Amino acid sequence: MSHFLRWQLADCELLFWPAFVEPLQAGVLLRQLLDQGHWQQPTIRIYGREVAIPRRQWWMGDADACYRYSQTLFQPDPWRSQVADVAVKVSEACGQRFNSVLLNLYRDGGDHMGWHSDDEPELGPQPLIASLSLGATRRFLLRHKQLGCRFELPLATGDLLVMAGDTQRQWSHAVPKEARVQHPRINLTFRTIISPSAHRLEP
Ligand SMILES: O=C(O)CCC(=O)C(=O)O
Numbered sequence: 001m002s003h004f005l006r007w008q009l010a011d012c013e014l015l016f017w018p019a020f021v022e023p024l025q026a027g028v029l030l031r032q033l034l035d036q037g038h039w040q041q042p043t044i045r046i047y048g049r050e051v052a053i054p055r056r057q058w059w060m061g062d063a064d065a066c067y068r069y070s071q072t073l074f075q076p077d078p079w080r081s082q083v084a085d086v087a088v089k090v091s092e093a094c095g096q097r098f099n100s101v102l103l104n105l106y107r108d109g110g111d112h113m114g115w116h117s118d119d120e121p122e123l124g125p126q127p128l129i130a131s132l133s134l135g136a137t138r139r140f141l142l143r144h145k146q147l148g149c150r151f152e153l154p155l156a157t158g159d160l161l162v163m164a165g166d167t168q169r170q171w172s173h174a175v176p177k178e179a180r181v182q183h184p185r186i187n188l189t190f191r192t193i194i195s196p197s198a199h200r201l202e203p
């Protein structure tokens with residue numbers, strides 16, 4: 001495993017392990033997830049309109065790691081063994097157990113993710129989110145909510161980015177469109193849903 005880098009940014013805790021997963025192994029995992037994934041394209045409500053998200057996603061985790069989004073309760077798909085194995089490695093590096101992972105599939109540079117923070121109450125006030133990238137390199141942008149300053153880094157196959165502390169509270173992030181990118185990328189964001197029993201589905 002490679003060593004990590006730490007950036008000194010205002011109100012932000014960012015750790016970065018280049019090639020945390022060795023690129024050959026990252027390529028194998030990418031292929032398996034592309035072929036076997038239960039990829040979905042849910043719609044979200046924006047200004048009263050139902051809009052399909054501009055990428056595919058797949059939610060995986062412990063059976064009770066549910067979360068509520070846009071008035072819908074999402075239940076995770078069970079862990080796949082190869083993802084559970086990576087989750088253990090990522091947990092060891094971060095010193096935290098993750099009970100779920102949101103996988104995002106960007107089929108090419110047209111798929112993207114808009115500005116947002118992962119600040120849902122289920123993640124707690126200072127969530128530690130570990131983001132592993134597989135496949136095509138994409139730009140990852142960060143913007144301070146008050147100061148407006150920006151930070152950008154390319155996320156390449158096998159790279160692990162950890163966002164912790166006040167990062168979600170004070171910063172937004174995005175993965176913009178990149179017309180030149182023709183290959184797929186999968187990003188796994190390992191998360192810890194707090195007190196999952198509070199969000200259990202009614203019988
Ligand atoms: O694809 C990425 O690198 C970011 C994913 C992300 O921000 C999220 O899943 O909330």
Ligand SMILES: [Mn+2]
Pocket residue numbers: 116117118173
């Ligand atoms: Mn995010």
